[in-house]
């Protein structure tokens with residue numbers, strides 16, 4: 001069956017995060033949404049064995065700044081993966097499209113440039129209701145999903161590095 005909502009996942013299918021280190025960049029725009037996503041992400045990492053001291057959290061003003069925040073983590077820390085968490089809500093101007101495009105492109109480039117999992121935890125919704133539904137509401141929490149994705153990608157990288 002296709003995966004539609006990673007918040008409903010098989011707990012046994014996720015590798016242990018006991019020895020993994022994570023950086024989380026949170027956008028302050030729509031903070032009631034992004035903080036709920038970040039809370040979900042942190043709780044999920046800890047649930048899978050990550051030590052609290054191995055999770056570093058930093059804030060940036062808006063989603064557009066997520067990419068550079070991620071680059072700072074990649075340059076100046078030894079994290080194994082970076083989670084970019086933001087929420088862009090469509091307004092009356094094309095600003096939404098430019099921000100979404102910028103972060104999508106920026107996150108992709110960071111993945112490639114640093115050979116490091118940089119997880120796209122950006123909600124791009126038409127309204128606040130849709131965002132709330134995906135930040136701990138009836139459609140799960142995209143922060144949890146970003147955490148699971150990060151763990152799985154680190155595990156994959158380590159496996160291949162070890163020649164498995």
Ligand code: DLZ
Nearest residue numbers: 027029061062063064086087088089095
């Ligand atoms: C300017 C702006 C607007 C209109 N909307 C959002 C949004 O919905 N979500 C978000 O995270 N940030 C928004 N921003 C701020 C931009 O991301 C950025 O911080 C500013 O353009 C300054 O570079």
